[in-house]
Amino acid sequence: MAHRTRSVLVVEDDPVINQAVTDRLTAEGYAVTQAWDGPAAVAAHGEHAPDVLVLDVMLPGFDGLEVCRRVQATRPVPVLMLTARDDEADVLVGLGVGADDYLTKPFRMRELVARVGVLLRRVERAAELATVPTAARPVLELGDLRVDVAARRTWRDGTEVRLTPTEFDLLVCLAADPGTVVTRERLLAEVWGWADAAGTRTVDSHVKGLRAKVGADRVRTAHGVGYALEPGGTS
Structure with a gap:
């Protein structure tokens, strides 16, 4: 079709x-x-x-x-x-x-x-x-964060957090392996679909936006490498 x-x-x-x-x-x-x-x-x-x-x-x-x-x-x-x-x-x-x-x-x-x-x-x-039945939808629980992948909805401490589509995909990519540093190059490839590292500044800007919404304590910077999502909030 x-x-x-x-x-x-x-x-x-x-x-x-x-x-x-x-x-x-x-x-x-x-x-x-x-x-x-x-x-x-x-x-x-x-x-x-x-x-x-x-x-x-x-x-x-x-x-x-x-x-x-x-x-x-x-x-x-x-x-x-x-x-x-x-x-x-x-x-x-x-x-x-x-x-x-x-x-x-x-x-x-x-x-x-x-x-x-x-x-x-x-x-x-x-x-x-969104066509996946509710019961079969993957839901990520990471401390005070709850992420419904199929519905593309996120909550922190029970309050829904409004993320842009890019911020949501960035969060899901980081949440796939909590605590593990994901390189900027990998984030560009998986979230933006770019084959080169020319847009690392874009990653940094979106991470700052994500931090402002889910908490600065949740996204850790590995200087010169990338970012990691901490499994549990400290706030």
């Missing part, structure tokens, strides 16, 4: 970049809708229900962070955020409002296409797991 064409909403106020991204994604087989400012982006999201957003941070009307807040509140969707500054604070704010990944300008089109593909595959895997 043929898969339906996946749709992407490209939100970028620079017409050259917007058209270049649109042309490349169209060539890759995606159905692309364009928007150039914040209000138009929210309207297009409501009208077209895209499978993924490629979203610039700096936009007229209101910025990409506000766009992300509004669309995630109405219909959650994977978001790849484009930022002109490689500023960690900006990145963490973006991840905090629901973005799943980010690219710093200037970027390679090949990398953008790869990241869009990773986000879509993550959604597809989640949909497949």
Whole structure:
């Protein structure tokens, strides 16, 4: 059975970049809708229900962070955020409002296409797991953390923690072997599907976002190597 064409909403106020991204994604087989400012982006999201957003941070009307807040509140969707500054604070704010990944300008089109593909595959895997009967779903119990893998839900001390899709996959990868250090390269391969180590900064940014939600004591840093999820919380 043929898969339906996946749709992407490209939100970028620079017409050259917007058209270049649109042309490349169209060539890759995606159905692309364009928007150039914040209000138009929210309207297009409501009208077209895209499978993924490629979203610039700096936009007229209101910025990409506000766009992300509004669309995630109405219909959650994977978001790849484009930022002109490689500023960690900006990145963490973006991840905090629901973005799943980010690219710093200037970027390679090949990398953008790869990241869009990773986000879509993550959604597809989640949909497949959701069909698993509740009784057969794997549930991880790690001290005060409870992770329902198929439902993609996480609780700490009985209170649900809202994780982005990327943060959830990162947590599951670390939770597969509690206490064991997982290298940044392995995390990139298993969570992002990247074959090289060019995006280790991306791992670090998402780990910081994850720590803010599940507790700084839960994710241990092995400096220069990677991260480990501690089996039990100390807080």
